[in-house]
Amino acid sequence: MVLHLLASSQPQLTWDIGRDVRQLLEFPFMVNAFRVGTIVAVTAGCVGWFMVLRRQTFAGHTLAIVGFPGAAGAVLVGVSADVGFFAFAVAAALVIGASSRGARGGFSEESSVIATVQAFALACGFLFTSLYRGNLTGVNALLFGSFLGITNREVLTVAVLSAAALAALAAMARPLLFASVDPDVADASGVPVRLLGPVFLVVLAVAAGSTGQITGALLVFALLVLPPATAQRLTTHPGMGVALSVGIAVAVTWAALALAYYSSYPIGFYLTSIAFAVYLLAGAAGRIRRPRPMAATS
Amino acid sequence: MTGTLAPVAVLVPWAGLAPWAGLGHMLGHDFIRNGLVAGTAIAAAAGMVGYFLVLRSQVFTADALSHVAFTGALVALTLGLDARVGLFVATIGVALLLGTMGPRGRADDVTVGATFAWLLGIGVLALSIFTSGHSSGQGTAGVNVLFGSIYGLGTPAVRTAVLVAAGVVVVTGLIARPLLFASIDEAVAAARGVPVRAVGLVFLALVGATAAEATQAVGALLILGLLAGPAGIAMRLTARPWRGLALASAIAVGAMWGGLALSYAVPRLPPSFSVIALVATAYVATVAVGRFQPRAGAVTPT
Numbered sequence: 202m203v204l205h206l207l208a209s210s211q212p213q214l215t216w217d218i219g220r221d222v223r224q225l226l227e228f229p230f231m232v233n234a235f236r237v238g239t240i241v242a243v244t245a246g247c248v249g250w251f252m253v254l255r256r257q258t259f260a261g262h263t264l265a266i267v268g269f270p271g272a273a274g275a276v277l278v279g280v281s282a283d284v285g286f287f288a289f290a291v292a293a294a295l296v297i298g299a300s301s302r303g304a305r306g307g308f309s310e311e312s313s314v315i316a317t318v319q320a321f322a323l324a325c326g327f328l329f330t331s332l333y334r335g336n337l338t339g340v341n342a343l344l345f346g347s348f349l350g351i352t353n354r355e356v357l358t359v360a361v362l363s364a365a366a367l368a369a370l371a372a373m374a375r376p377l378l379f380a381s382v383d384p385d386v387a388d389a390s391g392v393p394v395r396l397l398g399p400v401f402l403v404v405l406a407v408a409a410g411s412t413g414q415i416t417g418a419l420l421v422f423a424l425l426v427l428p429p430a431t432a433q434r435l436t437t438h439p440g441m442g443v444a445l446s447v448g449i450a451v452a453v454t455w456a457a458l459a460l461a462y463y464s465s466y467p468i469g470f471y472l473t474s475i476a477f478a479v480y481l482l483a484g485a486a487g488r489i490r491r492p493r494p495m496a497a498t499s
Numbered sequence: 500m501t502g503t504l505a506p507v508a509v510l511v512p513w514a515g516l517a518p519w520a521g522l523g524h525m526l527g528h529d530f531i532r533n534g535l536v537a538g539t540a541i542a543a544a545a546g547m548v549g550y551f552l553v554l555r556s557q558v559f560t561a562d563a564l565s566h567v568a569f570t571g572a573l574v575a576l577t578l579g580l581d582a583r584v585g586l587f588v589a590t591i592g593v594a595l596l597l598g599t600m601g602p603r604g605r606a607d608d609v610t611v612g613a614t615f616a617w618l619l620g621i622g623v624l625a626l627s628i629f630t631s632g633h634s635s636g637q638g639t640a641g642v643n644v645l646f647g648s649i650y651g652l653g654t655p656a657v658r659t660a661v662l663v664a665a666g667v668v669v670v671t672g673l674i675a676r677p678l679l680f681a682s683i684d685e686a687v688a689a690a691r692g693v694p695v696r697a698v699g700l701v702f703l704a705l706v707g708a709t710a711a712e713a714t715q716a717v718g719a720l721l722i723l724g725l726l727a728g729p730a731g732i733a734m735r736l737t738a739r740p741w742r743g744l745a746l747a748s749a750i751a752v753g754a755m756w757g758g759l760a761l762s763y764a765v766p767r768l769p770p771s772f773s774v775i776a777l778v779a780t781a782y783v784a785t786v787a788v789g790r791f792q793p794r795a796g797a798v799t800p801t
Contacts, residue, residue, distance in 0.1 A: 256608050256609070258559065258608045258611070258612040259559040259562060259608060259612075262559075262612065310553070310734060310735070312553060312556055312558035312559065312727065313553045313558060313727040313728065313730055313731025313734070314731060314782075316558045316561075316723040316726065316728065317723075317724055317727060317728040317778065317779055318779075319562070319723055319724075320720075320721050320722075320723045320724025320725070320727075320728065320775045320778070320779070321724060321775055321776065321778075321779040323646075323720045323721055323775075324724070324771060324772040324775035324776060325772070327645075327646045327718075327720075327769060327771060327772055328768065328769060331769050331772075332767060420616075420619070420620070420623070422612070423617070423619070423620065426609065426612040426613055426616055427616055427617075430612070430613050465631075466627060466628075467623050467624060467626075467627045469619075469620050469623040469624075470621065470623050470624035471620075472620065473616050473617045473621075474617060474620055476617070477614075477616070477617035477620075
């Protein structure tokens with residue numbers, strides 16, 4: 202009896218999986234956390250797959266961070282966080298997109314522009330939070346996220362933004378794939394390569410930023426890069442790759458949420474650690490069945 | 500130094516009436532002098548290292564190292580060690596690790612991203628343990644590591660900063676020739692007997708040391724602006740490597756001085772913000788001016 206009381210006051214993992222799941226979903230905030238986590242994972246799995254294919258991890262990391270000044274600035278001015286985040290995300294994506302257009306061949310200045318955008322965005326976020334004079338734990342929440350206290354409204358916002366990003370991605374998936382794998386041939390066949398680059402960056406920014414408000418700016422990146430990189434280690438087939446990437450992202454997010462619920466450590470730690478472990482395992486598995494060489498590209 | 504600072508002070512609205520008096524006032528504070536000395540040394544080193552980072556397209560590695568600096572500092576604090584020990588061990592260690600993971604001393608962007616996403620997770624864990632273990636007064640530790648606290652540097656910290664920065668500048672200068680060769684044409688450099696891999700690893704260790712040291716001044720998250728921004732501007736302005744190297748360093752130092760003066764004149768602006776904002780403004784100005792000029796002798800070494 203006493204044991205039972207203890208168990209119900211503080212969640213404890215048992216061997217009864219049904220009971221664990223019921224316990225996990227006992228509170229509305231955890232249900233919402235699972236909803237948002239799933240949406241975020243699906244979006245990150247899809248958009249991230251293209252990001253990794255295009256080797257735009259640096260741009261992706263920068264755009265994931267842009268949600269931070271956006272949200273902080275919106276709080277300062279007193280408008281909805283979505284407005285602030287949108288303004289920053291689209292602006293950053295367009296600046297980065299414009300920089301990659303300038304240089305042709307040889308060394309490109311894209312990376313120094315991305316770095317400056319990122320540092321400036323973070324500096325703005327820092328300025329906004331210090332002007333707001335709110336408590337400094339707000340910074341930690343914005344950067345590292347918190348799955349607690351997600352409202353139904355926030356779930357809806359994330360769902361709408363993610364759906365928009367996924368729809369845009371689906372609409373341009375084929376030409377984007379072509380342009381990513383072989384830009385020169387795609388250009389010659391009439392694919393608007395120069396337009397697709399910036400548009401994809403905007404999609405990436407919307408996907409990363411909207412999810413970043415919940416999971417934290419610094420950790421969206423983990424979901425954007427690790428599951429897709431794992432999937433690309435396992436298969437080169439695009440459809441299979443995206444499906445695998447989404448599957449890994451969702452599984453990792455659920456596992457991390459459950460572990461964070463049953464322990465006192467932050468979700469970000471579990472999320473990145475599980476995802477990285479899967480990534481390493483995929484690398485080891487790939488090395489074992491190496492005999493079959495990576496076809497097509499190289 | 501005063502001669503260079505004066506025009507900056509003139510631009511500042513607060514000091515408009517008496518720029519010299521304002522400058523004297525500013526330099527009268529110990530913490531400002533400390534910040535200026537340390538900031539100058541760090542900016543000079545960051546500008547030089549950053550030039551090679553941009554030339555070698557390794558800026559993302561620096562991005563990763565700046566986040567690793569955050570993890571290192573917080574893990575050290577959690578273990579009860581000096582934050583600086585964690586900073587240097589983590590950044591230089593991970594820099595060398597990343598260097599050995601890829602072919603020819605540089606890792607693929609995806610490998611870099613995957614590794615540092617995980618290390619960031621460890622940093623989050625350390626932050627949570629550290630802030631929950633110390634009930635009050637430690638909540639700002641994470642923020643300080645992330646965004647820097649240049650005015651919080653004591654005299655010993657300034658001395659360390661200057662020594663490390665001087666070391667980075669000297670070593671970069673020593674390996675500059677082979678590094679430049681290896682960066683512009685790796686294959687030919689290797690054929691000529693330049694130890695491409697070793698030079699690349701030494702350079703990554705230098706990046707690590709710079710990231711660790713700069714974390715104290717502008718914070719783990721903002722180092723990137725000081726590393727890559729001035730270098731990007733310098734590349735736009737000149738195609739000559741030695742001139743570019745000196746220019747990148749000078750721009751970084753100028754932004755540091757200007758930023759500190761600006762945040763002194765307008766106390767609501769945090770120093771880290773002012774420094775990075777000046778770098779970004781200078782970059783935008785360079786691009787805008789470049790639009791009106793024919794690009795004679797473009798930088799591309801092809």
